[in-house]
Amino acid sequence: MSVHKTEVIAPNFKKRLSGVTSTIVQLIPLQRREGLNIATMGPGLPADLPHLKWTAIFSFWSKPEKRNFRIWHARRNVEMIAGILMRDVLRMKLRLVFTSAAQRDHKPxxxxxxxxxxAVIATSSRSGSFLKVPHTVIMHGVDLxxxxxxxxxxxxFASSGLAGKYAIGCFGRVRHQKGTDLFVDAMIKLLPDYPEWTAVITGRTTAEHQSFENDLKTRIAKAGLQDRILILGEVPDIRVWYRRLTLYVAPSRNEGFGxxxxxxxxxxxxxxxxxxxAYAEMIIEGKTGSVVPAGDGNRLREAIRPYLASPEVAQKHAEAALLNTQKYFPLQREATSIREVYEQVFAQK
Incomplete structure (x- = not known):
């Protein structure tokens, strides 16, 4: 990517895959399709994304071809620090945008x-409530x-080769933070009453959380439900598993966005x-699903129960969920809204 044409830089100062990395990977191709000259900078990103080498920083003292300055779009503290250093200490021609997903009061x-x-972007109204500066709420979208x-x-679901007629799933890393144990406990109590349902858990278990997974397997075995509560680990394509489900459960105790x-x-x-x-801002209670207090296993179990008792309700809510997501949460909408923030910044003197 030519640094002289680049108008926006999306830095990624973390090599390990994260939600921030995933956001950058998904958004940049759409933003470029809209005509925005945006490039990444940093490790851990696909080679096919437009990318600037570290030496490109020395060109930030000069203006890009069609703008008076470049935008540095930070999503982590370390990236904000780098931007402030370049703009305020080195006097490079930059303006700074930050996206905040944190669901807590920020440190001083x-x-x-x-x-x-x-300019500041919040990924949900909840994350925006912790900001003490003007901001724009732009929720993440999904690639439809x-x-x-x-x-x-x-x-x-029949194509999976697993037992049962209906599937209920919980996907993501297997760990306490994600509430995988709350899901397993709910399934141990519910599934004996609903023999047509099978529970599927997918996601990576890192070494530090292996004992947590082992404990879940022990609980499942003691309940005699090894064939109906399955921990599959990482699967080649998670997308097909979403399509095989009748109900999805996201029991996280805490989450950035999700x-x-x-x-x-x-x-x-x-x-x-x-x-x-931001789960509560995605779901319409009683129409596309249900929301319960984080960490409350009893409330989670009782919110799941009506769907297991009546798969027809789950299917009705699934139809409404699809329409709501297509209308309000397409990834393109997120890309366009971020572009509007960029243009507001470019208009600043």
Whole structure:
């Protein structure tokens, strides 16, 4: 990518895959399709994304071809620090945008950094409530081409080869924070009463959380439900598993934003979720799913129960969830809204 044409830089100062990394990877191709000259900078990103080398920083003292300055779009503290250093100390021709997903009060240093941004984006109303500066709420969207309703036989749960007629799923990393244990406990109590249902858990378990997973397997075995509560680990394509579900459960105890309910709803699946992250802002209670207090296993179990008792309700809510997601949460809408913030910053003197 030519640094002289680049108008926006999306830095990624973390090599390990994260939600921020995923956001950058999904948004940049759409933003470029809209005609925005945006490039990434940093490790851990696909080679096919437009990318600037570290030496490009020396060109930030000069203006890009068609703008009076470049925008540095930070999503982490360390990226804000780098932007402030370049803009205010080195006097480079930059303006700074920060996206905040945090669902908590910021530490004093982070507040200091945020006050020095030219524009701030919050990924939900809840995250925006912790900001003490003017901001724009732009919720994450979902790629409706990648996550879509069932289209063929492989998308039917029967194609999985697992027992049961209906599937209930919980996807994501297997750990206490994600509430995987709350899901397992709910399934141990509910599934004996609903023999047509099978529970599926997918996601990576890192070494530090292996004992947590082992404990879940022990609980499942003691209940005699090894064939009906399955921990599959990482699967080659999570998208097909969303399409095979009748109900998706997101039981996180805490979350930054949390995309899995959107991915499920885009796949035409009803959702029961905790109120962690932005889940409560995605789900219409009693129409597309249900929301319960984070960490409350009893409330989670009782919110799931009506769907297991009446799969027809789950299917009705799935249809409404799909329409709501297509209308309000397409990834393109997120890209366009961010572009509008950029243009507001470019208009600043």
């Amino acid at each position: 240093f982070t507040k200091w950094l945020i006050r020095r941004m030219n 081409e990648r996550f879509h309703p069932p289209v063929d036989q492989d998308d039917e 995309l899995t309910p959107l991915e499920a709803m885009a796949s035409k699946t009803a959702v029961v979720a905790s109120n962690a992250g």
